[in-house]
Amino acid sequence: MAAMSGTVRVLVVDDDALVRAGLSLMLDGADGIVVVGEADDGDAVPAALDAHPADVVLMDIRMPRVNGITATRRVRARPSAPEVIVLTTFDSDENVLHALRAGASGFLLKDSLPARIAEAVRAVAAGEPILSPGITRRLMERAATEAGAHERARAALAELSAREHEVAVAIGQGRTNAEIAAHLHLSIATVKAHITRVLTKLGVGNRTQVALLVHDAGLC
Template identity: 50%
Template sequence: MTVRVLVVDDEPMVCAHLRTILGAADGVEVVATASDGAEAVEAVVLHEPDVVLMDLRMPGVDGIAATARIVQLPNAPHVVALTTFDGDEHVHRALAAGAAGYLLKSTPPEELAALVRVAAQGHAVMSRSAARSLVDRVGDEQVARRRAAARLARLTDRERDVVALLGEGCSNAEVARRLHLTEATVKGYVSNALDKLGFTNRTQLGLLAREAGLGRK
């Protein structure tokens, strides 16, 4: 199956660069580009991409606001934030808005298409070290940990076990193997946790687990 991608960036050269890289990859097609957040929302409705590569810092409607709008659309695509610097303070806000992960604009061309395919499958595109650095930026660590633990208290023990492994970056299959469950059962626990916490994707669950001090190896 071909992964349909929308590229959003206010720099034409960046859009052209990403279109060239992804256009040369097997199984990936750039269906459109957009130069701001408002245009991105319209392009999602019009072109129905599987993945949106979203620049965060744009004039007008920025990438964070656009992400929040897009993830609420019917059959919403997976939004992946694009940033220049690892640890950009906007990244945590984008993840909270519903982004399924983030990529640096400097990601090597040979890796970019593979990561886009991973995102299209609904998996988080974010290194464990990057996730850890994001959590470290959330105010006072002890306060953040207490608040996160209080939110996780809404879950059952088994749901917390699953979320803790998401915090380690585990896939559903890895969680199932480690907890001796079926993958379908794990998906059910993830879905229940998302509903109880008001989240839209598993990346947010993983970050919450890390904030609470879970999921650390």
């Protein structure tokens, strides 16, 4: 949830001091964003968040003591959990899918343009996942090949009402709240209420995990 002032508070987590410094310097200069803290490994994230509450965590995947997947899972289990964007050097990183399943709201390549990173931070703070279409397609295909994923996803989605199912599929298609509202002829407030119920019934923490289930089920 974005800060009440409208400023998005960011915690930068990376074991490379130069990367941390670069991200912090770049984001602190972006409109509506402030970097409130840094951490050099996943095991330092809880203390950093206790000292500096954040709305979004930029999380490196590969760190020596506690990796970004485990750290993301721990972050998302916190009360009033911040959103997480995982950072990776290569779009083929096999750990990205696991990070998304751990509750990350999206991922970025470390060489993304500064404006893209700032845009992603603002979007995720507003509840919109950031997923590169080309890379995400490959991740979804890999997710669908996991043993039993198709059956488990189908069973989970069967617990939704007809309208909730439509909303879930629309999330899987990458539609924003406004696009879902227009597509299903609903108000944005009603869409948000449906999304809250979908998250609760599916037992997931964010829209990205809903999208993964929808793709696992073969509905997109």
